[in-house]
Amino acid sequence: MGGEEEPVSHSVDVNVPSVARMYDWLLGGTDNYAADEDACLQLLRIVPTTRALALNNRLFLQRVVHTLATEYGIRQFLDHGSGLPTQDNVHQVAQRVDSDARVVYIDNDPLVLAHGRTLLDQNDRTTVIQAEMTDTDGIFEHPDVRRLIEFKAPVAALFVSVLHCIPDEDDPAGMIERVASRLVPGSIMVVCQLVSEHRHIRDSVTEFMAQSTNGSWGRVREPREVDAYFIGKEILEPGLVEVSRWRPDTEVRPRQGRDPEWIEYGGVARLR
Numbered sequence: 284m285g286g287e288e289e290p291v292s293h294s295v296d297v298n299v300p301s302v303a304r305m306y307d308w309l310l311g312g313t314d315n316y317a318a319d320e321d322a323c324l325q326l327l328r329i330v331p332t333t334r335a336l337a338l339n340n341r342l343f344l345q346r347v348v349h350t351l352a353t354e355y356g357i358r359q360f361l362d363h364g365s366g367l368p369t370q371d372n373v374h375q376v377a378q379r380v381d382s383d384a385r386v387v388y389i390d391n392d393p394l395v396l397a398h399g400r401t402l403l404d405q406n407d408r409t410t411v412i413q414a415e416m417t418d419t420d421g422i423f424e425h426p427d428v429r430r431l432i433e434f435k436a437p438v439a440a441l442f443v444s445v446l447h448c449i450p451d452e453d454d455p456a457g458m459i460e461r462v463a464s465r466l467v468p469g470s471i472m473v474v475c476q477l478v479s480e481h482r483h484i485r486d487s488v489t490e491f492m493a494q495s496t497n498g499s500w501g502r503v504r505e506p507r508e509v510d511a512y513f514i515g516k517e518i519l520e521p522g523l524v525e526v527s528r529w530r531p532d533t534e535v536r537p538r539q540g541r542d543p544e545w546i547e548y549g550g551v552a553r554l555r
């Protein structure tokens with residue numbers, strides 16, 4: 284799909300829940316339909332702490348981007364599986380630090396493209412492209428990516444709360460390595476995904492989400508499988524953690540409690 288301006292391959296089906304719209308509902312957004320809400324309500328019966336989880340994840344994303352911009356000098360972001368625009372999106376956080384920061388949003392949900400284009404009409408340092416995040420060649424060759432991103436300088440590749448959408452046969456670890464191999468030393472990989480220590484939760488949520496989203500889902504994994512994504516990389520402090528524990532700020536935030544059914548787990552690595 285590289286080189287095509289709008290590689291739209293799916294249309295919006297309001298009757299089939301989408302991961303992007305369900306996540307929007309969990310965050311309290313309005314870009315979702317009855318089917319998304321129904322699916323979320325069913326999901327909350329299996330994993331009741333999921334709204335706090337979604338909020339924790341979004342706050343993690345914002346803290347990471349702010350930290351990378353202020354402490355690591357990162358000015359370019361490739362946000363894989365960016366989701367529907369909500370408050371304090373990556374470009375807003377990064378451009379508050381430096382108005383020249385560049386952000387490419389990548390998502391396969393057609394609604395993300397539509398809403399993103401509207402939001403970004405006035406911002407020529409940010410773009411949104413509709414693509415499969417596993418299509419690394421297509422993404423890196425996309426004209427908007429080539430226009431905005433200077434690949435001789437460090438880039439932060441974000442994979443925040445997305446790898447559970449990628450089934451094993453699509454090789455999420457291979458995707459991360461492909462992207463890492465194209466970035467210069469000093470670049471950053473941010474990776475987290477849904478994990479659970481409880482086998483029955485991994486199995487039941489994976490089955491529920493695969494059925495609900497018509498197969499647009501991968502797998503709830505174990506923490507050690509996320510650890511494996513980071514092998515050979517320089518993991519930044521505080522290491523791989525439940526994401527609300529990644530450099531928490533001083534504000535009081537909702538937490539999932541002591542023994543949540545599932546968590547977002549991961550961290551940040553610098554490429555050598």
Ligand SMILES: C[S@@+](CC[C@H](N)C(=O)[O-])C[C@H]1O[C@@H](n2cnc3c(N)ncnc32)[C@H](O)[C@@H]1O
Binds near residue numbers: 340341414416
């Ligand atoms: C849970 S949301 C995470 C949004 C954002 N990264 C965040 O953490 O706030 C997952 C997003 O990944 C997108 N997604 C899922 N599979 C994808 C794929 N194969 N290619 C591109 N985007 C995908 C979904 O459409 C959704 O917007």
